[in-house]
Amino acid sequence: MLSDLAPPQIRAITGLELAAGVFAKCSDQLASQLQVSLTSGRRDGGPRGLRIGINGDVYGGMRAPVEVGTRRVDIAYVNPSALVAMAYRGKGYYRQKLPLRVLGGFPSWDRVALVVSKDLRVKSLRDIAERRIPLHVSTRLSGVNNGTYYTISTILSFYGLSFEKIKRWGGKVQECSRPFAPDRLKSIAKHSIDAVFDEGVSTPGGWLDQALGGGYEIVPIEPEILRKLEQIGYSRALLPKSRYAPLEAD
CATH class of the missing domain: 3.40.190.10 (Periplasmic binding protein-like II)
Known part of the structure; x- marks a missing residue:
């Protein structure tokens, strides 16, 4: 509930929701990577970037675990989850084990x-x-x-x-x-x-x-x-x- 949050947190969530709405409308045509800039609002605090892979064969397919494992992006949305297991074990497509961690799972009913x-x-x-x-x-x-x-x-x-x-x-x-x-x-x-x-x-x-x-x-x-x-x-x-x-x- 937003009512349980402090004003700075409410503003942060509102801003991210607005950005998500804009991004969702254009992501199919334009974007394969989302970059979030985190700043403190102070002149002496430089922005800290967070790179999130979203779409495409590089950021959303077989290459996505490689992009994360080599730190070219920080987070990637990988589907199906078997690709993560494969990359973590260094099996199949992946020639070496990649240092990956799972943040969460999307409940997708994937079957071939x-x-x-x-x-x-x-x-x-x-x-x-x-x-x-x-x-x-x-x-x-x-x-x-x-x-x-x-x-x-x-x-x-x-x-x-x-x-x-x-x-x-x-x-x-x-x-x-x-x-x-x-x-x-x-x-x-x-x-x-x-x-x-x-x-x-x-x-x-x-x-x-x-x-x-x-x-x-x-x-x-x-x-x-x-x-x-x-x-x-x-x-x-x-x-x-x-x-x-x-x-x-x-």
């Missing part, structure tokens, strides 16, 4: 779903690798610094797969900047793609709900692959039947 057309009769990603299926697959924007793309590429690699191999077999890769990109939703509705590999599955009526209701099914990740992912820093999670009615089981 691997969805294929039922027409393919695929029960495992191994089937795709063994049959060299020329998939038309929709996924996130490419680039190793994109956390989602890196995660999906890592999963595929444990099956001997990659997007480049799929292309060599005659397949196509539709890259989307967001899980709910209009081109993806149109492709699902027309059934013009064979698979979707992405996250952003929690929104009711989102891409996963549309896919499961339109002739697609989830391909599970085998326990031995899950263990490899856990060794890097990822955590296993379920897609519950209670949330996704078309599923035969969790």
